Every structure is written in structure tokens, then in C-alpha cells.
Amino acid sequence: MKTISKENYLKIIFSREEETGKPITTTYLADKLNVSKAAITDMARRLAAEELIAYERYHGIRTLPKGKKLAVEVIRKHRLWELFLLEVLNMNWSEVHDEAELLEHTTSDKLMNRIDKFLGHPKFDPHGDPIPNRNGKFPKTAKRMSLLESAEGKKYKIVRVNDASKDVIDFLSKIGIELGSEITVKKILPKNEGALIKNGRRLHSISGNIAAALFIAPAEKGRKR
Amino acid sequence: MKTISKENYLKIIFSREEETGKPITTTYLADKLNVSKAAITDMARRLAAEELIAYERYHGIRTLPKGKKLAVEVIRKHRLWELFLLEVLNMNWSEVHDEAELLEHTTSDKLMNRIDKFLGHPKFDPHGDPIPNRNGKFPKTAKRMSLLESAEGKKYKIVRVNDASKDVIDFLSKIGIELGSEITVKKILPKNEGALIKNGRRLHSISGNIAAALFIAPAEKGRKR
DNA sequence: CTTAAAAGTTAAGCAATCTTAACAATAAAG
DNA sequence: CTTTATTGTTAAGATTGCTTAACTTTTAAG
Ligand SMILES: [Mn+2]
Ligand SMILES: [Mn+2]
Ligand SMILES: [Mn+2]
Ligand SMILES: [Mn+2]
Numbered sequence: 001m002k003t004i005s006k007e008n009y010l011k012i013i014f015s016r017e018e019e020t021g022k023p024i025t026t027t028y029l030a031d032k033l034n035v036s037k038a039a040i041t042d043m044a045r046r047l048a049a050e051e052l053i054a055y056e057r058y059h060g061i062r063t064l065p066k067g068k069k070l071a072v073e074v075i076r077k078h079r080l081w082e083l084f085l086l087e088v089l090n091m092n093w094s095e096v097h098d099e100a101e102l103l104e105h106t107t108s109d110k111l112m113n114r115i116d117k118f119l120g121h122p123k124f125d126p127h128g129d130p131i132p133n134r135n136g137k138f139p140k141t142a143k144r145m146s147l148l149e150s151a152e153g154k155k156y157k158i159v160r161v162n163d164a165s166k167d168v169i170d171f172l173s174k175i176g177i178e179l180g181s182e183i184t185v186k187k188i189l190p191k192n193e194g195a196l197i198k199n200g201r202r203l204h205s206i207s208g209n210i211a212a213a214l215f216i217a218p219a220e221k222g223r224k225r
Numbered sequence: 226m227k228t229i230s231k232e233n234y235l236k237i238i239f240s241r242e243e244e245t246g247k248p249i250t251t252t253y254l255a256d257k258l259n260v261s262k263a264a265i266t267d268m269a270r271r272l273a274a275e276e277l278i279a280y281e282r283y284h285g286i287r288t289l290p291k292g293k294k295l296a297v298e299v300i301r302k303h304r305l306w307e308l309f310l311l312e313v314l315n316m317n318w319s320e321v322h323d324e325a326e327l328l329e330h331t332t333s334d335k336l337m338n339r340i341d342k343f344l345g346h347p348k349f350d351p352h353g354d355p356i357p358n359r360n361g362k363f364p365k366t367a368k369r370m371s372l373l374e375s376a377e378g379k380k381y382k383i384v385r386v387n388d389a390s391k392d393v394i395d396f397l398s399k400i401g402i403e404l405g406s407e408i409t410v411k412k413i414l415p416k417n418e419g420a421l422i423k424n425g426r427r428l429h430s431i432s433g434n435i436a437a438a439l440f441i442a443p444a445e446k447g448r449k450r
Numbered sequence: 451c452t453t454a455a456a457a458g459t460t461a462a463g464c465a466a467t468c469t470t471a472a473c474a475a476t477a478a479a480g
Numbered sequence: 481c482t483t484t485a486t487t488g489t490t491a492a493g494a495t496t497g498c499t500t501a502a503c504t505t506t507t508a509a510g
Binding site for chain 3: 025026027037038040041042057058
């Protein structure tokens with residue numbers, strides 16, 4: 001049976017697997033989902049029983065086709081809702097994630113496709129994440145890198161902001177950074193202690209936390225994000 | 226704690242109490258919510274423990290102020306969603322109820338107020354049910370009666386359609402009856418066997434089931450529905 | 451290699467929401 | 481009034497999704 005909990009688990013498992021290519025650990029999920037490690041083991045057994053994931057005791061979790069499909073459907077709903085809430089209902093950049101986190105589980109495919117159509121079949125959500133189409137296919141996305149891997153002195157465009165923390169997004173809004181902002185990296189501090197970036201004529205010192213949430217692409221001809 | 230189940234229970238308890246003014250029975254709720262009578266007794270104890278309802282063993286359920294407030298909030302969300310889905314996203318008259326039945330539980334007050342504003346603070350949902358405002362106050366509604374209490378030969382306006390059954394709404398759509406339609410009652414069959422009504426130049430024979438879902442007001446000067 | 455720390459699992463138990471079956475109270479009929 | 485039908489409650493048990501505590505496996509150091 002499909003439940004809100006399972007959808008949330010699968011979404012995170014899938015995303016993490018895409019990111020790392022490796023089996024997902026109990027500790028990672030416990031941390032992300034804010035539950036005990038025992039709860040993860042428990043759910044892993046149940047998801048595996050439904051063939052949504054492959055679970056090997058002590059060796060982590062991988063998604064199976066059925067789980068992948070479900071995860072992508074939920075991700076699609078999440079991202080379309082975020083854009084809809086921002087563009088149509090004028091909610092704040094920092095608010096839409098939490099709202100979408102709930103709506104994604106109570107929206108029929110039919111409604112979602114209406115919203116997709118209403119928005120003109122968008123390819124990216126307000127945080128720069130790609131929106132899979134109704135067949136589960138993600139749009140081609142130009143390569144991106146973390147701000148932490150950038151070269152000092154160079155100019156970049158912000159192409160993605162990790163939406164995991166409301167505070168981070170709020171802070172960025174406050175200092176005037178948004179998707180598409182062109183920034184110049186002045187300094188990357190070692191040991192993940194943050195960075196100095198220039199946005200227009202304003203120089204900002206940002207924490208390691210904030211820096212890690214920012215993803216960029218070289219600021220040049222390329223229009224694709 | 227506030228859960229989807231509890232919200233659904235309270236919504237039905239409240240609506241039924243408004244309708245009858247009497248304590249709500251276990252049997253009624255079991256039927257409406259499609260669960261066993263034992264489940265109702267069980268939930269009644271828990272809702273009573275939270276002071277959302279007053280529950281007297283063997284003598285039914287009444288709402289308490291806290292439960293009433295919660296119920297009205299959910300009803301507001303339900304009805305605003307229905308209108309939004311119909312008007313903004315062009316879903317069908319018969320589809321919006323089921324969709325709203327889920328969305329009503331995962332929508333923040335903030336989002337709901339945005340939608341309310343977007344719609345221009347509407348007073349009635351697509352089935353003619355009044356939408357409480359953000360303070361929980363229902364709009365004044367002109368008196369309505371069931372089609373079954375109508376007088377043969379008279380002309381009426383459809384002011385409300387019970388949204389409980391998708392099939393009923395689908396049928397009405399098919400024969401061209403919607404909110405605001407002006408009809409003439411030709412015959413009311415006894416024993417709840419239905420009625421004969423004329424909509425424009427078309428004469429329709431409708432079942433008792435359908436007739437019971439239709440609510441009317443005299444078709445005259447009055448514009449209020 | 452050995453061992454201590456970290457990661458992961460198991461066991462026991464709880465809360466929420468259901469189910470079925472047996473039993474009790476109330477209401478309806480005669 | 482009694483009897484019976486209807487309505488409602490209890491008891492016992494299942495499932496989902498969690499918790500804490502104890503135990504096991506794996507990993508990282510030395
Ligand atoms: Mn998000
Ligand atoms: Mn979610
Ligand atoms: Mn409805
Ligand atoms: Mn509902």
C-alpha cells in the first residue's frame with residue numbers, strides 16, 4: 001500500500017542514489033527523515049517486501065524500478081506544486097517547499113497534469129531542480145557545480161539552491177540572491193568555512209552552510225540552466 | 226494530535242449536527258465513513274478525550290467548541306479547493322469533491338487564504354454550499370428546500386446539489402442541470418420514487434436518489450442563492 | 451591483525467486506526 | 481409490559497510507523 005511515509009522515504013532514497021550512485025545508508029535516512037535508525041531498518045524491510053527497494057542487511061538500500069517510478073512521480077508533484085504556489089499564488093520562495101512537501105501526497109495525477117498544463121509544462125522548479133515530465137523523464141540539464149568547487153575571481157550564475165532549509169532560502173532572499181543571479185566568487189574559505197561573493201556591487205560573506213546550498217554554472221553565452 | 230482521520234470524522238459530525246440538531250449516531254457515522262461501528266466507538270472515545278466532542282455511551286455524539294472550530298476550518302478548505310479546482314484548473318464538476326477531500330487535510334491556513342483571495346473571497350462552492358470565512362463565519366444563505374418538498378407546477382432555481390455522490394453529479398451534468406438552472410417541477414412521485422422536471426424544453430424523469438440531492442429556491446426576483 | 455568506534459539490527463512496546471466476533475443496551479412491536 | 485430487532489460497545493487482534501535499549505556487524509585506527 002502507498003502511504004505518505006513510504007512516498008517520503010522513496011523520494012529521499014531515490015534522490016540520494018542519483019547523487020551518489022551508491023547504496024543509501026540507514027544513518028543518512030534517519031538523519032534526513034528525522035526518525036531513529038531502527039525506524040529506517042523497519043521501513044526498509046517493508047519497502048523491500050513490496051519490491052520498491054533492494055535492501056541488504058548491513059549494506060544499505062537501492063531503489064528498484066517500481067520504487068524509482070513512484071519516487072519520480074512524487075518528485076514531479078513536489079516541484080510542480082512549488083512552482084505553482086510561487087508563480088500563481090504568490091507564496092514566498094522560502095515557503096513553497098514545506099507546503100509542497102505535504103501537497104505532493106494528496107494530489108491525483110489528473111490534477112497534477114492540469115497544473116503542469118496551466119504552468120506551460122515547465123522544466124525547472126523555483127529552486128532550479130528539474131521537473132520530470134508525465135512519463136518520468138527529466139529534462140536535459142546543463143552541468144552544474146557546487147559553489148565550493150568554483151574558481152576564485154570568476155563570474156557565475158546561480159542555477160540551483162538546495163531547498164532543504166527554509167532559513168537558507170530566507171537568508172538568500174534577504175541579501176538579494178535568487179535563481180539566475182550573477183555573482184563573482186571572491187574567496188572560498190578552506191574547511192568549509194564559507195565564501196566571499198559579490199552580487200552586483202554588494203559583497204557578501206556567506207557561511208559554509210549557505211555556500212554548500214548554492215550551485216552554479218559559468219556565467220556566459222549559455223542560456224540553459 | 227490533529228490527523229486526517231479525525232478531521233474527516235469531525236467534518237461529518239459537525240455537518241450532520243447542523244442538519245439535524247440532534248446527537249449523531251454510531252450507525253450514521255459508520256455508514257458515512259465506511260468503517261465498522263466499533264471503529265466509531267473507538268474514535269469517539271479519543272475525540273472526547275481531546276474535548277473535541279461530547280460523547281455519551283449509547284447516546285451519540287455532539288461537537289464541542291474546539292471540535293466545531295476544527296470542522297469549520299476543514300470545511301472551508303474543502304469548499305475553497307473545490308471552487309479553485311473548478312474555476313482555475315478547469316476540472317469537472319463531478320471530480321472536484323474527491324480531490325478536495327484529500328487536499329483539505331494538507332493545506333496550511335496561509336495557502337488557503339491565498340486561494341481565498343485569488344478567488345475573490347467567494348461565498349459559495351460549486352455545489353452551492355456556503356464557504357465560511359477565515360473567522361469561521363458562514364455567509365447568510367437564503368432559505369432552501371429539498372426538491373422533494375417542492376410544489377408541482379412551480380418554477381424553481383437549483384441552488385444546491387449534494388456533492389456526496391460523483392455519479393449523481395455526473396448524471397446531472399449529462400442532462401444539463403447545473404447550479405442556477407431554472408426548472409419546473411411537473412410531478413413528485415410518492416414514496417421517494419423520484420420526480421418529473423422540466424429544464425428548458427427538456428423533460429427529465431429523475432430517480433428518488435437524484436431528487437434527494439437537489440435543493441431549490443423559488444425562481445423569482447431574489448438573486449441570492 | 452586487533453580493537454574501539456560507528457553503523458546497523460533486533461526486541462519490546464506504544465499510539466493510531468482499523469477489523470471481526472461476542473455481548474449489552476435501547477428502541478420498536480405486539 | 482415483554483419480546484425482539486436494532487443499535488452500540490467491548491474484547492482481541494492486525495497493521496503502520498514510530499521509540500528506546502540491548503546487541504551485532506562493519507569500519508577505521510593504531
Ligand atoms: Mn522542494
Ligand atoms: Mn512529503
Ligand atoms: Mn465537497
Ligand atoms: Mn477529507
